Amino acid sequence: AQSVAQPEDQVNVAEGNPLTVKCTYSVSGNPYLFWYVQYPNRGLQFLLKYITGDNLVKGSYGFEAEFNKSQTSFHLKKPSALVSDSALYFCAVSDSGGGLNAGKSTFGDGTTLTVKP
Amino acid sequence: GAVVSQHPSRVICKSGTSVKIECRSLDFQATTMFWYRQFPKQSLMLMATSNEGSKATYEQGVEKDKFLINHASLTLSTLTVTSAHPEDSSFYICSASGNTYEQYFGPGTRLTVT
Numbered sequence: 001a002q003s004v005a006q007p008e009d010q011v012n013v014a015e016g017n018p019l020t021v022k023c024t025y026s027v028s029g030n031p032y033l034f035w036y037v038q039y040p041n042r043g044l045q046f047l048l049k050y051i052t053g054d055n056l057v058k059g060s061y062g063f064e065a066e067f068n069k070s071q072t073s074f075h076l077k078k079p080s081a082l083v084s085d086s087a088l089y090f091c092a093v094s095d096s097g098g099g100l101n102a103g104k105s106t107f108g109d110g111t112t113l114t115v116k117p
Numbered sequence: 118g119a120v121v122s123q124h125p126s127r128v129i130c131k132s133g134t135s136v137k138i139e140c141r142s143l144d145f146q147a148t149t150m151f152w153y154r155q156f157p158k159q160s161l162m163l164m165a166t167s168n169e170g171s172k173a174t175y176e177q178g179v180e181k182d183k184f185l186i187n188h189a190s191l192t193l194s195t196l197t198v199t200s201a202h203p204e205d206s207s208f209y210i211c212s213a214s215g216n217t218y219e220q221y222f223g224p225g226t227r228l229t230v231t
């Protein structure tokens with residue numbers, strides 16, 4: 001079985017400050033990890049992914065995430081938050097192996113990020 | 118990123134009728150499409166996974182005879198909610214995935230059953 005935990009329902013930061021949205025995962029094989037963002041009244045958008053290679057991955061809108069295998073984490077970060085980053089963020093994991101879960105992602109419950117001016 | 122369209126965006130239907138929702142990948146060939154329900158302030162609940170030309174694989178607890186999924190081509194999947202009831206009212210989202218692993222999501226369909 002695969003699972004994702006986003007321990008914070010809400011993250012509040014001031015504009016210009018760094019932000020972190022936390023994610024930990026559990027998967028039996030090697031993980032494929034993703035971050036998606038859902039802006040108000042809009043569909044989910046793909047932000048970034050870790051498949052293999054460099055543990056630090058960079059994505060859209062200045063976001064990055066670091067894969068930490070020992071801590072089974074994939075936290076989303078941005079050095080300087082913008083008010084326009086305010087949205088709902090989802091972490092997701094897939095198992096790189098085949099079987100019943102092949103290709104399927106399990107999503108966390110989401111973290112609402114609010115960036116205040 | 119890739120574009121996925123979903124139609125209709127909103128639909129209201131009477132209890133007992135059926136509703137069809139279309140999901141199209143506009144600029145890439147989707148080998149796999151997924152259907153989700155999203156409840157207010159909750160995460161995505163995967164309903165089923167469909168591969169082009171194959172029968173859909175449903176998650177536990179999802180009635181395959183009630184939620185009919187057809188993945189007729191690499192760019193089109195449809196979800197038909199048959200004999201809809203008020204408890205089927207929800208936000209339905211489709212996504213499409215190719216050979217790069219991430220999913221691209223449609224904008225969703227708000228279904229209200231009266």
